[in-house]
Amino acid sequence: MASVPHGAPHTTPAHGDHTHDGHDDHHHLPTGLMRYVTTTNHKDIGSMYLWFSFAMFISGGIMALLIRAELFQPGLQILEPERFNQLTTLHGIVMIFGAIMPAFVGFANWMLPLQLGAPDMAFARMNNWSFWLLPPAAILLIGSFFVPGGAAAGGWTLYPPLSIQAGMGMDMMIFAVHIMGASSIMGSINIITTILNLRTPGMTMMRLPMFAWTWLITAFLLIASMPVLAGAVTMLLTDRHFGTTFFNAAGGGDPVMFQHIFWFFGHPEVYIIALPAFGVISQIIPAFSRKPLFGYASMVYATASIAILSFIVWAHHMYTTGLPMAGQIYFMYATMLIAVPTACKIFNWLATMWRGSITLETPMLFCLGFLFLFTLGGFTGLVLALTPVDIQLQDTYYVVAHFHYVMVAGALFSAFAAVYYWSPKWTGWMYEEKLGKIHFWWSLIAFNVTFFPMHFLGLAGMPRRIPDYNMQFTEWNMVASIGAFAFGTAQIFFLVIVFRTIAGKSGIRAPAKPWDGAEGLEWTVPSPAPYHTFETPPAFK
Amino acid sequence: MSASTSANSGKYFVPQPSHWPIVGSVALLTLATGAVTSLNEVSWGLPVLYAGFAILIYMLFGWFGVVIKESEGRLYGKNVDASFRWSMSWFIFSEVMFFAAFFGALGYARMHSVPDLGSIDAKLLWPEFAATWPSSGPYLKEVFSPMGAWGIPAINTALLLTSGVTLTIAHHAMLENHRSKLILWLAATIILGITFLTLQVYEYVHAYSELNLKLTTGIFGSTFFMLTGFHGFHVTIGAIMLTVILFRSMRGHFDDKHHFAFEAAAWYWHFVDVVWLGLFVIVYML
Ligand code: HEM
Ligand SMILES: [Cu+2]
Numbered sequence: 001m002a003s004v005p006h007g008a009p010h011t012t013p014a015h016g017d018h019t020h021d022g023h024d025d026h027h028h029l030p031t032g033l034m035r036y037v038t039t040t041n042h043k044d045i046g047s048m049y050l051w052f053s054f055a056m057f058i059s060g061g062i063m064a065l066l067i068r069a070e071l072f073q074p075g076l077q078i079l080e081p082e083r084f085n086q087l088t089t090l091h092g093i094v095m096i097f098g099a100i101m102p103a104f105v106g107f108a109n110w111m112l113p114l115q116l117g118a119p120d121m122a123f124a125r126m127n128n129w130s131f132w133l134l135p136p137a138a139i140l141l142i143g144s145f146f147v148p149g150g151a152a153a154g155g156w157t158l159y160p161p162l163s164i165q166a167g168m169g170m171d172m173m174i175f176a177v178h179i180m181g182a183s184s185i186m187g188s189i190n191i192i193t194t195i196l197n198l199r200t201p202g203m204t205m206m207r208l209p210m211f212a213w214t215w216l217i218t219a220f221l222l223i224a225s226m227p228v229l230a231g232a233v234t235m236l237l238t239d240r241h242f243g244t245t246f247f248n249a250a251g252g253g254d255p256v257m258f259q260h261i262f263w264f265f266g267h268p269e270v271y272i273i274a275l276p277a278f279g280v281i282s283q284i285i286p287a288f289s290r291k292p293l294f295g296y297a298s299m300v301y302a303t304a305s306i307a308i309l310s311f312i313v314w315a316h317h318m319y320t321t322g323l324p325m326a327g328q329i330y331f332m333y334a335t336m337l338i339a340v341p342t343a344c345k346i347f348n349w350l351a352t353m354w355r356g357s358i359t360l361e362t363p364m365l366f367c368l369g370f371l372f373l374f375t376l377g378g379f380t381g382l383v384l385a386l387t388p389v390d391i392q393l394q395d396t397y398y399v400v401a402h403f404h405y406v407m408v409a410g411a412l413f414s415a416f417a418a419v420y421y422w423s424p425k426w427t428g429w430m431y432e433e434k435l436g437k438i439h440f441w442w443s444l445i446a447f448n449v450t451f452f453p454m455h456f457l458g459l460a461g462m463p464r465r466i467p468d469y470n471m472q473f474t475e476w477n478m479v480a481s482i483g484a485f486a487f488g489t490a491q492i493f494f495l496v497i498v499f500r501t502i503a504g505k506s507g508i509r510a511p512a513k514p515w516d517g518a519e520g521l522e523w524t525v526p527s528p529a530p531y532h533t534f535e536t537p538p539a540f541k
Numbered sequence: 542m543s544a545s546t547s548a549n550s551g552k553y554f555v556p557q558p559s560h561w562p563i564v565g566s567v568a569l570l571t572l573a574t575g576a577v578t579s580l581n582e583v584s585w586g587l588p589v590l591y592a593g594f595a596i597l598i599y600m601l602f603g604w605f606g607v608v609i610k611e612s613e614g615r616l617y618g619k620n621v622d623a624s625f626r627w628s629m630s631w632f633i634f635s636e637v638m639f640f641a642a643f644f645g646a647l648g649y650a651r652m653h654s655v656p657d658l659g660s661i662d663a664k665l666l667w668p669e670f671a672a673t674w675p676s677s678g679p680y681l682k683e684v685f686s687p688m689g690a691w692g693i694p695a696i697n698t699a700l701l702l703t704s705g706v707t708l709t710i711a712h713h714a715m716l717e718n719h720r721s722k723l724i725l726w727l728a729a730t731i732i733l734g735i736t737f738l739t740l741q742v743y744e745y746v747h748a749y750s751e752l753n754l755k756l757t758t759g760i761f762g763s764t765f766f767m768l769t770g771f772h773g774f775h776v777t778i779g780a781i782m783l784t785v786i787l788f789r790s791m792r793g794h795f796d797d798k799h800h801f802a803f804e805a806a807a808w809y810w811h812f813v814d815v816v817w818l819g820l821f822v823i824v825y826m827l
Pocket of ligand 1: 061064065067068088089091092093095096099100154155156157400404407408412450463464465466483484485487488
């Protein structure tokens with residue numbers, strides 16, 4: 001998901017400068033690996049986030065492909081059921097916490113200082129720590145496959161009692177969640193502070209780039225929800241090892257209580273993934289429609305309303321847990337309410353394109369793919385919000401289809417769009433347009449081949465998180481598995497595109513502003529962006 | 542790592558590369574490994590756990606040492622000061638949400654899971670169970686007494702509230718550049734904090750030995766000890782922060798204009814104070 005060469009800033013003249021440009025330190029700046037280990041530069045850290053995210057995307061992708069290989073036909077072929085469950089669990093956690101979230105933090109690191117006219121993030125050392133906490137968490141997660149009992153296997157939602165009975169892989173999961181949570185909270189504090197305090201003079205809040213707005217609100221969501229998850233997994237840990245009974249009815253607790261606490265975190269988490277994606281889309285669609293974003297203020301208010309509503313709808317994940325009727329009805333309507341600000345955003349994007357002079361470069365293609373498919377995922381979300389319907393569909397493949405439409409075609413596609421859109425700024429080279437387009441169409445088709453049939457499977461009653469299934473589901477599962485392998489291959493192709501871009505294979509050097517409709521301070525600095533930018537606040541019109 | 546204002550205008554501060562973050566990451570990985578293994582009875586677990594703590598403490602000393610040096614070198618301007626204030630506020634907000642999870646668990650247990658277990662639906666399973674609070678659940682049936690509010694907890698409330706006042710006096714002394722007064726009242730605050738913790742330990746001993754109230758005493762014990770335990774842990778952190786501030790004051794740090802660290806510690810202390818009031822009312826009184 002990244003296309004910044006480790007070495008890129010090395011080669012830029014500005015970096016050469018900065019070792020001897022009147023700094024009052026007499027130290028050598030570390031080079032090689034130590035440069036990345038000790039760096040306080042938002043561009044280095046942004047690149048590390050993006051590469052880490054891609055590595056996790058590949059790891060989670062391999063797990064997904066193992067799952068799909070097992071599900072290619074009924075019966076047990078290649079995986080033990082225990083292993084299968086571990087793979088689904090880790091696939092979910094790794095994709096969410098390892099791939100998608102760090103990708104958007106990577107974009108934030110790279111782009112927010114450039115968009116705001118700031119020299120770096122507000123807390124550059126803490127920024128480094130936020131990143132370097134992720135590899136330890138990844139080691140704990142991936143390493144848990146190799147300990148006695150294997151990795152956590154109760155699903156990424158970690159529900160007790162399964163998560164209480166599990167082996168030490170679950171403890172590794174719990175500590176990994178703690179560490180990733182600490183990383184997210186520090187990263188969010190950094191982002192909020194940067195946006196609130198390091199904007200260049202004249203950039204009032206209502207003139208912030210949309211990407212910054214969505215990240216500001218996302219960071220708030222993270223700070224409000226990650227500690228709750230930390231509390232939840234801490235209670236799991238004490239229930240497991242210290243004899244507390246939070247989630248154990250014998251002692252007056254309740255396993256369903258975990259679900260409430262988890263989803264109080266979990267639903268905002270969905271928007272933690274989606275909002276920065278919305279921000280990216282809100283940057284790119286105006287650029288390629290050559291029109292300013294339609295309804296800027298309403299976008300801001302819609303984002304804020306989504307964030308607030310996201311805290312009061314959590315039990316739509318729990319319709320089958322015996323909620324009282326009043327609760328079911330409340331959560332159903334409250335959930336459907338979120339569709340209003342979301343639709344407001346969709347219409348604003350459409351209105352931005354309306355009568356614009358649109359061109360379809362790869363970033364725009366991914367945005368259009370996002371628009372269609374995210375909206376589809378939103379619709380199936382509305383379907384699932386209906387209590388009586390969800391009681392039928394929960395824990396079926398319909399849910400798997402739904403959340404992959406919002407997470408893969410939503411968040412992941414917008415991450416691809418962001419890479420194509422901003423990589424000229426990172427690498428100094430244009431990517432190869434033709435290859436980018438192939439990547440888009442390949443991903444789009446493979447994605448739908450994989451996940452569209454899951455709607456049918458779910459409606460027909462195929463349960464999720466089960467390694468075997470009834471014969472009648474065979475055909476669509478085969479289709480889905482074939483699609484999944486095609487989708488995975490497309491992402492290897494993406495990696496090739498990234499390497500080729502870094503190597504300058506297109507032969508086209510990126511100008512400071514490669515997209516004629518693009519707006520924002522990030523396009524006022526040269527491409528590739530010098531190692532240090534905006535050391536004094538730039539003028540903002 | 543030395544720090545510099547980089548090539549920035551006076552407005553911004555961008556630190557030089559630092560190895561402290563990676564030391565912190567190694568510490569947490571070691572700590573997590575040690576915790577996982579010792580919880581699962583692996584023989585080398587505990588030493589690894591202690592090593593993790595040691596590295597973490599080393600990192601905290603080192604990193605904060607650098608920050609204090611930079612601060613005293615007056616490398617932080619107004620802008621940095623504002624950044625620090627934002628960040629500390631948001632950090633405290635994250636702590637509030639952490640406690641919210643445990644308060645939420647307590648509320649859910651009292652208002653939902655325990656009444657449910659005593660309801661007509663559950664009579665078939667637990668015919669004798671009466672849904673009263675405090676409860677240790679229908680199966681554990683531990684006999685215990687809850688902690689009364691008007692003994693040590695009330696004294697502790699008074700101690701913490703007083704410590705808020707003494708801290709404010711210290712703050713005013715600092716704003717008046719009145720150093721000996723600052724040191725005196727800061728020390729008084731810390732002593733109050735330590736007294737609080739001592740009484741808390743005494744209370745725990747009392748709970749375990751005389752009330753049969755333990756962490757394992759069903760949902761009441763779980764929520765009681767987790768809430769008061771995490772609070773006590775936060776008081777400990779706050780007291781450590783204030784102690785660092787005390788030593789720094791004794792070395793002549795802080796004046797009426799330059800004192801973010803003092804205020805950060807003070808905010809944290811007041812936060813811990815407010816959490817205690819919540820605990821006193823919700824856990825002990827109600
Ligand atoms: C960024 C991309 C992705 C994200 C964020 C993501 C997220 C998730 C999550 C959260 C789960 C639920 C795990 C659980 O039930 O505990 C899941 C399950 C699954 N995902 Fe993905 N996924 C992504 C990409 C993919 C891809 C590319 C594929 C296929 C090639 C895939 C296939 C599956 C399958 C088969 C399941 C198992 C469903 C089950 O049986 O429970 N995912 N994914
Ligand atoms: Cu939700």
